[in-house]
Amino acid sequence: xxxxxxxxxxxxxxxxxxxxxxxxxxxxxxxxxxxxxxxxxxxxxxxxxxxxxxxxxxxxxxxxxxxxxxxxxxxxxxxxxxxxxxxxxxxxxxxxxxxxxxxxxxxxxxxxxxxxxxx
Amino acid sequence: xxxxxxxxxxxxxxxxxxxxxxxxxxxxxxxxxxxxxxxxxxxxxxxxxxxxxxxxxxxxxxxxxxxxxxxxxxxxxxxxxxxxxxxxxxxxxxxxxxxxxxxxxxx
Numbered sequence: 491x492x493x494x495x496x497x498x499x500x501x502x503x504x505x506x507x508x509x510x511x512x513x514x515x516x517x518x519x520x521x522x523x524x525x526x527x528x529x530x531x532x533x534x535x536x537x538x539x540x541x542x543x544x545x546x547x548x549x550x551x552x553x554x555x556x557x558x559x560x561x562x563x564x565x566x567x568x569x570x571x572x573x574x575x576x577x578x579x580x581x582x583x584x585x586x587x588x589x590x591x592x593x594x595x596x597x598x599x600x601x602x603x604x605x606x607x608x609x
Numbered sequence: 610x611x612x613x614x615x616x617x618x619x620x621x622x623x624x625x626x627x628x629x630x631x632x633x634x635x636x637x638x639x640x641x642x643x644x645x646x647x648x649x650x651x652x653x654x655x656x657x658x659x660x661x662x663x664x665x666x667x668x669x670x671x672x673x674x675x676x677x678x679x680x681x682x683x684x685x686x687x688x689x690x691x692x693x694x695x696x697x698x699x700x701x702x703x704x705x706x707x708x709x710x711x712x713x714x715x716x
Binding site: 551594 | 640642646651658663697705706709
């Protein structure tokens with residue numbers, strides 16, 4: 491079965507960076523875009539960007555341009571998202587999600603990674 | 610504009626029908642998808658495309674679209690349908706966008 495397993499919770503200080511991983515299994519990793527979505531406490535879902543696991547090509551939401559980097563290692567079916575210059579407002583649960591057909595319909599989600607930014 | 614607008618809350622009596630709407634210019638071009646999210650859990654896709662349900666999603670969930678508005682209907686709401694529901698789509702530049710979410714309460 492399709493499964494996305496993310497790395498564990500992180501606590502970071504303001505100004506630091508965090509790298510979250512998302513390991514895929516149960517399907518051909520290079521065949522489906524991976525998107526990253528975050529959810530601040532008590533808030534809604536926010537789209538951050540996507541990566542093509544085959545080519546490595548990325549699209550980022552304008553809000554995160556220059557501060558977010560999405561990469562992948564196809565040899566181990568894993569996508570990564572790096573967020574730099576963290577502020578308290580980046581405290582959120584970060585999800586990776588598989589795009590079922592390039593149509594921005596996300597049919598499988600990781601369990602989420604809580605990133606807490608606190609001094 | 611790439612924003613999607615949802616009403617914040619809606620309530621429905623057990624066994625009755627509820628419709629949740631999502632409005633945005635991008636919906637004139639692209640289909641919306643719908644997700645159910647329960648507290649402490651990741652979202653789950655319930656409707657995608659014109660009106661498609663992933664495997665395992667009950668047929669009481671259905672979707673429709675007209676102009677700039679997409680709708681999710683729950684026909685015969687059950688207690689387990691109480692959750693937050695989000696729509697999402699994309700814009701012409703390849704950016705994704707989510708609605709603000711609708712909290713559904715089953716009375």
